[in-house]
Amino acid sequence: MRITIADDEVAFVSDSHGAELHSLRFADEELDYLWMPEEPGPARTSTCFPLLGTVPGGRYEFEGRSYEIPMHGFARETDFDVVDRTDDSVTYEMTDTAETLAVYPFRFRLRVRYALEGPTLVTEYVVDNPGDTPLLYSVGSHPRFACPVDPAQGTGFAGHHLAFEAPEGPEKLVRTFGPREPVEAAFTPDGRRLRLEDGLFPDGAFCLGSLNSDRVVLAGDGSTRALALDIPGASYLQVWSVPGSPFVALEPWYGAITRNPPREEDGHWGRRPGTLALAPCATARHAFCITPLR
Template sequence: MTSDLVRIASPALSAQINPFGAELWRLQDGEGRDLLWDGDPAWWAGRAPLLFPIVGCLPDNRYTHAGRTFELPRHGFARRRAFEVVRQQPALARFRLAADAQTREAYPFDFVLEVEFEIQDAELRTTVSIANRGAEPMPATFGFHPAFRWPLPGAGERSDHAITFADEEPGPLRRVDAAGLLGAERMPAPTDGRLLPLRDELFVEDALIFEAPRSRSLRYGGAGGPSLAISWTGLPHLGIWTKPGAPYICIEPWHGMSAQAQAPSALTDRPDLLQLAPGAAEAFSMTVRLD
């Protein structure tokens, strides 16, 4: 679904955001070249969805809370809801989604989710705040899921692209099964120190999930030309994903991961959850800088 897009810009960078899902819809350099995937459904219709109140999947898409059973689809419902535009300036836009009768059918908590996009020079910063407005503790997970062009415009061949982490990243690495649930096995990462050369065979078994990466920043790009410096705060996990052969790569900082196949049915039993006390809030950010 496409609402009227909200545009913010500087001379070096421009972004368009769809209020439906508060999803980054387009990111372009100063020459108008696209850095973000265009959502072609032949590969994947997403562009940069926000994952809330869960990241990944639950067994049978169900969980229990206070003696009731609820259904939540993969990656939650925020990406399928219209956000209110609460602030709009030439280089800044803020969006809000609050709990209502429909969200409480799937997630019985009084939340407020705010998303702010701000451009300064050649940098886009996205800040997300999750607040618990209810009278009981609120479990939640959150994740970013942006898909960047692979190859980036002007950055050489697809086969020349790589991710360079801020620190060495030996793993452990996790994988999901055919149902999208987290496998128990932990394995070494296919990195060479800080370097992860990108190739399709890495993604035959779905995403690379860094359970506890040392890095909170990385660089993505080709052998020459422009690259993207990406950093994040408050998000201890990292997914990297594409479909083999697809012209995009998703770089996804998360707080939370898919449930394991034998995970307890109660949402509050998940070890990777945020647990927000009544009246509390948590904030996360992701920054993309064009270099």
């Protein structure tokens, strides 16, 4: 079920299936800052929980048992309940079931709240642990943003870049599915920009970690249109695209990732570096913001 929320500045469409981000536009125009493929398909911009990416061979070990879990976890294929809705916000919720416990032996409640604050879309993940043991999880999303942001700039990534509010650099590259050299070379010497081009994504994504920046901006030379992403507290920012496609995904992730190539501990749920641990009866919150600019 798709739900539209709006304020005086922007309108946002989400879907209860996977708590998916679907569309983000200024209220007075049709230009979409999110990008969706024409053909429907699974998990396009939906919620990743309790896994980010994959585990080696699709299986992991925990407390002497082996479990099989799909890429990005099971939330992306779940029909969330709508538990709160106003003109400018909507909250989706899922909880553990017999099916989730078979692949992920933890009780949980996950709420995904979307709220508009002027031109900014705030995405908040609220994780509750109703169980009596620590809840081990990761959570995030993989929104795809239109690139070029401004249709007047033609097609392709030419002239487009990611602008960081603080110096970054090749040392922030913690994982890549293609060669490292093109990504490292795409940074400007001061580390504040990363040039976008198809050659960065021959085999998929690359991932930046321990960023100094809370904000990254997707922009093109010579245009005022841009997209600002605020990610304070994010463990990683994964960046990916498909060569020749008109989008770039900027993915705020909180928790653990599997390295490439995988390490031995990546297949053991309790030993995956960066896994978030939530105490019994506790609540955790993770949030990021998307602001279209023009």
